[in-house]
Amino acid sequence: MWDYSETVKEHFFNPKNAGAVENSNATGEVGSISCGDALRLTLKVDPETEVIINAGFQTFGCGSAIASSSALTEIIKGMTLDESLNVSNQDIADYLEGLPPEKMHCSVMGREALQAAVADYRGEVWTDDHEEGALICKCFAVDAVMIEDTIRANGLTSVEDVTNYTKAGGGCSSCHEGIEEILAKVMEEQGETFTAPAIAAEAAPTSTMTNLQRIRRIEMVLDSIRPTLQADKGDVELVEVDGNTIYVNMTGACSGCQQASMTIGGIQQRMMEDLGEFIKVVPASQMPKQAKAGA
């Protein structure tokens, strides 16, 4: 069973603006029966002001499709056409207090129906900008078509690449097999062979910096974080760099602070983003004795 919010349930059980609007002057139709989602949006627009006076929907679809349609009509009533075009699918989802990742496409369908209806009113032709595929990454709601297109457009060759470009696979990592399958398929089309590392993502440093340059860079990253720490009466000091491991001392208010481990996590994230490699930031107190002696 889906974990629908109370608002989704309310809009499903008691939908607002169901049915076609009488004397409507704009219609948007999206979806398809094969996917199990189809929506017709009808609007009555004031020709003088372009204000949406009335909106109605007819939807073939699941609970969240009906709720999204209902929410959409509530949101746009009273808006001008231009204002309504600023309504994003996230606005629809937010109005409903969130949708499960598998169901975000219902809110996308709502937004597309609106765009189609506005285009219809203005005598324009609206074009759908994406095709939808099977959901691969549930953490970040990324589908197969999106992953495939991104791999193709950017010549991606690893799961890590895909995560960096699309976020897919960056959460629980259960979908890595699915991502590898897509990589293998696309790369084969291009005459390449996908090979995966035996152990995931602890890629060797690719930087061409000398040790000294690298340490200076690390210092620079710490300097950029320092003002934030000092604002809280704390500080950080670089103690040692050993391969991918960076040892630091949290000083001042930061030492012994309950948030210290979170702060270290934040520093680690910044380091990885800046240096473009896997970095582990560790309190100097956990440094092996040998390293401390400078061996």
Next chain:
Amino acid sequence: MADSYLDNNATTAVDPAVVEVMLPFFTEQFGNPSSMHSFGNKVGHALKKARKQIQALLGAEHDSEIIFTSCGTESDSTAILSALKAQPDRKEIITTTVEHPAVLTLCEYLEKDGYTVHYLKVDEKGRLDLDEYKSLLSDEVAIVSVMWANNETGTLFPVEEMAELANAAGVMFHTDAVQAVGKLPIDLKNSKIHMLSVSGHKLHAPKGVGVLYLRRGTRFRPLLRGGHQERGRRAGTENATSIIGLGKAAELAMEHMEYENTQVKAMRDRLEEGILAAVPNTFITGDVDNRLPNTANIAFEYIEGEAILMLLSKAGIAASSGSACTSGSLEPSHVMRAMGIPYTAAHGTIRFSLSRYNTMEDVEKVIEAVPPIMTQLRKLSPYWGEDGPVEDPEKAFAPTYA
């Protein structure tokens, strides 16, 4: 009135009598059946009894043909992978387009490893073409895996006949019988079925226990190797409590077999008749004259299944659907598609599956609740007009933008 549970093909309530026999094995009878002391010994005896009870339900010749597993899926995987491992020269598998994902997903995975899988097609009622089947049997085939009863429609396949044919061609035959066991009389000793999968929770035993029947003499390679449990054919300490529960559930299923095929069937038939009489543009899917006594799969045209389920649930009725939306996939049920059910109906299929715990009151409640739900949703549907589908619905409403 309490909620009515009509989703027994998904899972069943554990029978109170089953719970009762299980309870002591959580507490004072906690021993490991392999141990050389009284704690283990008593559990060992209880497992032996459970094995006999399952043997009786399946009509197996020997109790050593019963291997306890963790679930139906494990039994299916064990059977198919064993056949491939034991006969490395045979690179083909025969199955059907309408199998449960436990078999289908494994077969698709094996295709990537270079195996050839033949998926037998079904007709509009979900029936197989046995001539197609016969033409595929050869000494290239490692195993045939065909379900006894379909989980969505209840349609029965002639597995006994198919096993005879496979056996005559020198091919191993496995059947996923998780929906059939406990609902239909089964007599394995007089069949040529080599392997058969059972799932405990489909017949009022707990979840997490299953059975693989393995005909004596069938070449076998275990999936899990390790200890000597299950005669070395399925290593791992026995899930003793659940196995004992499954034994009791098997005994109860035997006692209720006639009730299932008369009273439960009568409830199912009344349910279908009542709904079809009250709701237009509705039909039964599957092979109506040859199916499980407890299963009704009804297609409601021009509306979507998940929406139906939510309104049913609000009315205190639990069922399930073949719609894409309930699973989060884009395609409706592969079983409905295989039967060629049009999209306008496939997304609106609802499965009501009954058990001996249902009553005629449940059935009447559903018959009363369903018509207004369908009216309400059809009113919202762009494929539905004033009091019937719009003319040529798939053309009348065909958005340019998919």
